[in-house]
Amino acid sequence: xxxxxxxxxxxxxxxxxxxxxxxxxFAIIETVHLLGLAALGGTILIVDLRLLGIGLRRQPISxxxxxxxxxxxxxxxxxxxxxxxxxMTGPMKYYYSPSFRxxxxxxxxxxxxxxxxxxxxxxxxxxxxxxxWSKVAAVVSLALWLGVGLAxxxxxxxxxxxx
Amino acid sequence: xxxxxxxxxxxxxxxxxxxxxxxxxxxxxxxPVIETVHVLGITLLVGTIAVVDLRLLGILFKREKxxxxxxxxxxxxxxxxVVMFVSGVLLxxxxxxxxxxxxxxxxxxxxxxxxxxxxxxxHSTIYRRVAAWxxxxxxxxxxxVTAILSLTLWTATIVAGRAIAxxx
Numbered sequence: 001x002x003x004x005x006x007x008x009x010x011x012x013x014x015x016x017x018x019x020x021x022x023x024x025x026f027a028i029i030e031t032v033h034l035l036g037l038a039a040l041g042g043t044i045l046i047v048d049l050r051l052l053g054i055g056l057r058r059q060p061i062s063x064x065x066x067x068x069x070x071x072x073x074x075x076x077x078x079x080x081x082x083x084x085x086x087x088m089t090g091p092m093k094y095y096y097s098p099s100f101r102x103x104x105x106x107x108x109x110x111x112x113x114x115x116x117x118x119x120x121x122x123x124x125x126x127x128x129x130x131x132x133w134s135k136v137a138a139v140v141s142l143a144l145w146l147g148v149g150l151a152x153x154x155x156x157x158x159x160x161x162x163x
Numbered sequence: 164x165x166x167x168x169x170x171x172x173x174x175x176x177x178x179x180x181x182x183x184x185x186x187x188x189x190x191x192x193x194x195p196v197i198e199t200v201h202v203l204g205i206t207l208l209v210g211t212i213a214v215v216d217l218r219l220l221g222i223l224f225k226r227e228k229x230x231x232x233x234x235x236x237x238x239x240x241x242x243x244x245v246v247m248f249v250s251g252v253l254l255x256x257x258x259x260x261x262x263x264x265x266x267x268x269x270x271x272x273x274x275x276x277x278x279x280x281x282x283x284x285x286h287s288t289i290y291r292r293v294a295a296w297x298x299x300x301x302x303x304x305x306x307x308v309t310a311i312l313s314l315t316l317w318t319a320t321i322v323a324g325r326a327i328a329x330x331x
């Protein structure tokens with residue numbers, strides 16, 4: 001089954017049709033997605049700023065990341081579920097949106113980076129003042145997640161321009 | 164609003180029609196760019212506030228001193244406040260006339276007033292005696308009430324902010 005078939009199948013499902021015709025479906029799901037962004041983005045920002053030597057500097061980097069990890073995983077779950085529901089409100093719109101494709105690509109990169117190289121940087125607890133690979137990891141993580149957010153915002157905005 | 168000449172709607176109309184208001188509204192990219200900054204700024208402002216709230220509730224960093232968390236996080240919270248205030252004012256500027264009559268915008272302003280009073284009361288009362296409960300895993304009752312109010316009011320503020328665009 002190709003991606004096109006899959007999205008077509010989604011758009012013909014009764015749940016997708018139900019969401020598309022509901023008045024508040026999209027607005028409510030999008031608001032939950034936004035609240036999830038506040039929690040997920042807030043967590044990532046605090047950890048990455050800590051890697052850069054800003055914010056919670058009296059706590060070791062690994063402890064800051066460990067304390068915040070339940071918030072990170074919980075909000076990531078909220079984002080994935082609300083994000084999937086948003087797609088269900090109009091699967092074909094998302095299938096043909098270049099911003100959506102870019103967002104998925106950046107999201108996969110951001111998640112992979114966060115749970116591999118970024119995690120190593122956090123665990124190494126490198127706390128020197130100069131240039132370190134931990135700081136590079138923080139900047140790359142911030143750039144990737146910012147890209148996910150911007151591409152997400154562009155789905156709605158560019159969609160509006162094209163219609 | 165031709166028949167209502169009280170100063171506030173008059174001022175909103177003047178802002179709306181001003182050069183800055185009009186250029187933001189009429190540019191293709193200005194509004195969405197400022198709006199994106201306003202949305203992403205939430206992570207800095209509310210994210211850092213939530214860390215303090217969750218410390219007070221004994222959920223995060225409970226082995227750290229409350230005052231240590233507050234002191235380290237506060238500069239970030241203020242930076243977030245500046246980003247949100249400036250971008251928020253610019254967004255309002257470009258659609259002041261519409262915002263003035265939007266009931267959700269009024270609710271958001273009320274929520275912002277409450278969400279601002281909450282830490283003012285906290286810092287001028289129980290936080291003055293923080294030395295007495297700095298190491299406590301869970302903060303005293305009044306501080307916990309402040310934390311729950313803060314998390315609730317900020318959630319409501321974000322929801323109201325999003326809803327402004329849905330209500331015309």
